[in-house]
Amino acid sequence: MGDVWESIRRWFDPRELRSVGNTPDYRFSLANERTFLAWLRTALALVAGGLAVAQFLPPLPLRHLREAMAIALLLLGGAVAIRAVDHWARTERAIRLGEELPASRFPAVLALAVGLGALLLVVAVLLRAVGGR
Amino acid sequence: MSRARRPPGPVPGPEPPSGPTGRAGRGAASAAGRPLPDPGLQPERTRLAWRRTGFSVTVVAVLALRIALASDLAGALLAALTVLASGGLLLLCWWRGTGTGPARSGGRTLPLAGVGTAALALLAVLVVLRGVW
Numbered sequence: 001m002g003d004v005w006e007s008i009r010r011w012f013d014p015r016e017l018r019s020v021g022n023t024p025d026y027r028f029s030l031a032n033e034r035t036f037l038a039w040l041r042t043a044l045a046l047v048a049g050g051l052a053v054a055q056f057l058p059p060l061p062l063r064h065l066r067e068a069m070a071i072a073l074l075l076l077g078g079a080v081a082i083r084a085v086d087h088w089a090r091t092e093r094a095i096r097l098g099e100e101l102p103a104s105r106f107p108a109v110l111a112l113a114v115g116l117g118a119l120l121l122v123v124a125v126l127l128r129a130v131g132g133r
Numbered sequence: 134m135s136r137a138r139r140p141p142g143p144v145p146g147p148e149p150p151s152g153p154t155g156r157a158g159r160g161a162a163s164a165a166g167r168p169l170p171d172p173g174l175q176p177e178r179t180r181l182a183w184r185r186t187g188f189s190v191t192v193v194a195v196l197a198l199r200i201a202l203a204s205d206l207a208g209a210l211l212a213a214l215t216v217l218a219s220g221g222l223l224l225l226c227w228w229r230g231t232g233t234g235p236a237r238s239g240g241r242t243l244p245l246a247g248v249g250t251a252a253l254a255l256l257a258v259l260v261v262l263r264g265v266w
Contacts, residue, residue, distance in 0.1 A: 048189070051257055052196060064265060070261045078255055081250035085243070
């Protein structure tokens with residue numbers, strides 16, 4: 001738990017980040033910032049999707065399934081946002097130190113989760129189309 | 134990202150092909166002691182990225198507002214907090230998106246935006262849970 005607070009403190013301390021390595025060409029830092037913002041928009045889209053599911057979807061046959069879907073989307077959005085900050089800080093550090101950029105499995109995991117969710121929805125729609133009449 | 138190792142200066146980084154005002158123009162500006170014009174318009178692109186993010190926040194804020202208007206008292210309080218959080222996030226994105234100061238990346242705004250988005254997601258989870266009870 002202490003490690004978590006330590007890394008959160010580090011995110012908010014620009015001096016700490018600037019103390020390592022050399023100041024890179026600012027264009028690299030700005031590109032890193034735009035990548036972070038693209039992830040943040042992904043997170044916001046997931047949050048918006050969760051809020052939309054919660055209020056626009058009609059009640060589903062399974063009890064609280066709608067709310068469960070909304071909460072899953074919202075939590076996924078929150079996780080994407082936190083991971084975006086962490087990845088931005090680690091990338092900035094790597095750029096300053098001239099190291100390899102941090103590798104991450106997160107994009108693949110997120111893509112699989114979204115793909116799986118879409119597949120489940122397709123199955124649900126097909127089942128409804130077949131059994132509904 | 135071996136380019137990060139290079140010293141700052143006119144780095145042949147990823148940039149659109151320069152037109153007539155390309156390298157010759159920049160050399161002249163540098164010789165005259167003025168700041169180098171940025172070939173990739175990086176600060177502008179970064180500001181626009183902040184504005185796009187602001188638009189995404191607006192969508193979330195509107196959806197949260199709709200929930201807030203339709204809730205009971207306790208739910209409305211939670212939803213109002215969500216609306217306030219998204220409003221703060223919007224101000225943050227607006228501030229960074231219209232800043233005309235020198236090109237600076239990072240700082241505290243960036244982790245604040247990420248953590249704010251995650252907080253927004255958690256508040257929205259509470260709002261949805263409140264709707265179930």
